[in-house]
Amino acid sequence: MRIGFLVEQMLAPVPGGTGRYSAELAAALARTARPGDVVISWCAWRGSLEADGAAVPGVVGPIRLPLPRRGLAAAWPRGHGPAPSGVGVVHAPTLLVPPRRDGVGLVVTIHDAVPWTHPHTLTPHGARWHRQMGERAARRADAVIVPTRAVAADLQLHLAIPDDRLHVIGEGVADAVRTVPADADARAARLGLPTGGYLLTLATLEPRKGL
Known part of the structure; x- marks a missing residue:
């Protein structure tokens, strides 16, 4: 299967958590692809050197669509404009979602x-x-x-998504930050932190974060 993956959020002025999600998920798809499967990334039109900022190891691309980000954001809500082609399924990791094409599956992640x-x-x-x-x-x-x-519960109050098309898939932790050092307990003690049962969040202090 040829999987189209939108990496436009990686090139946003502030990529944020959804930019990280895009990069990590595209890389994971490439790492776990079956023999013969290909992951191809797509982004809005921009200079080739700038587009290279969304290159992901193991992923072909990014291929630039023939409209800039603002053009896509205006055309796609109306169901028009260019979309990834030559793939069997497209994954949009944010709500910048291309038009649905006949014969091409569409997967969308809605983060909140x-x-x-x-x-x-x-x-x-x-x-x-x-x-x-x-x-x-x-x-x-x-x-x-x-x-x-x-x-999922919040969205079901506002969007009529059939249960068989709504999937809860937790967002994991990148390998780069999941390693636990051998002296973790000693470090916690030096900082006056408990050795178990605490949560660190880097989220902004906003009501929508639910902290």
Whole structure:
């Protein structure tokens, strides 16, 4: 199978957690691909050197679509514009979702329900755009992935996603940050931290984070 993967979020001015998710998931798909499977990445039109910033080991591309990011963001909510081609399935790891093409599967990850639950934390245009794209994904995607059951429950209040197309898949930890040093307990003691039962979060202090 040829898998198309959108890596545009990796090139955003602030890639954020969804940019990290895009990079890690594309790399994991390439690492675990079966013989003969190919992962191909796509992004909006920009200079080739800039596009190279979304290169992922083991992934072909990124291939540049013939519209810049702003053009895609305007065309795709209307179901128009260029989309990845020559693949069997496309995964959009954010709500920047291409039009559905006949014979090509579509998978979309929706990370949170903020456009519905906390629209005031976005610009009015941003809230409207995200809601519109979420509604398109709910209607057209073969599978919608969410990171937690809480997000799934929130989305089900606003989007009519059939249960058989809504999948809760937790977001993992990158290998680069999951190693536990041999002297972990000694380090915790030096910092005055408990040796078990604490949570570190780097999230911003916003109501929508649910901290």
